[in-house]
Amino acid sequence: MMYPVLNDWFDNAFNDFFDHRAMNRMNATAPAVNVKEDEKSYTMEVAVPGIKKEFCRVDLNADGDLELAIENKLEHHEEEKGEKKEHYLRREFAYGNYQQAYTLPDDVDKDHISAKVENGILYITLPKMIEEKKDQVRKINVA
Template identity: 60%
Template sequence: MLPVMFKNSWFPTVFDDFLNTDFMPRANSTAPAVNVKESEKAYTMELAAPGIKKEYCRVAINDEGNLTIAIENKAEHKHEDKHHHYLRREFSYSNYEQNYMLPDDVVKEKISAKVEDGILTITMPKTEPKEKVTKAIEVS
């Protein structure tokens, strides 16, 4: 007789019913879209972060020499109705942190970042290409 695995249909729904409630909402987080461009003089990284302020962005080089990007976005919306005398607040919070390994030809001391129109742009200048040295070595 061959072993048979039965699919128990109540098992997943019990956990879904327990975990997918208003008391324990699903985490709804997404990472921002990232574009990376390369030119002769620099690498440019663009992160889409609509509505982000520069105060909520942190760009650094960590102990391993990797680029660390952290974005913490807090938004509070207030709606006041003077006829009914109540105040409604809606909070939104999102947090993103990622490490990126940098290419060897990036000048880490000259990396710059700016936020404009909802896009965090990080410019990473490249080192000047070294001249190739060709010379004959005399064998003695």
């Protein structure tokens, strides 16, 4: 069942990511990204299995966009054991880097963005700004 997209930001910012035609253009190392929203915040969930938090970088750039970089710094070398070197007969593990900038919605409180890595997922919490109630009912004293 398809659900209508209620948030223009989500539709615009992530449309290319989820477009199956764009998948052919994307690097195979691009992680899967989920975005959810509640009344207080947006939460990005980025799949980073096996990646330590030290290798995840989340920044705001000069344009106010969220920049996400994941660097896999595993060493790729043959280990020496005695006089013989080990070598792989077959090696399929691929380790790459990923970097992407995301345009944030206007209602994100950019001063309170937080991120954590837990169980192979990078969680980026984008809190919404608290709107002041403009139509508050109050009594005004007449002097």
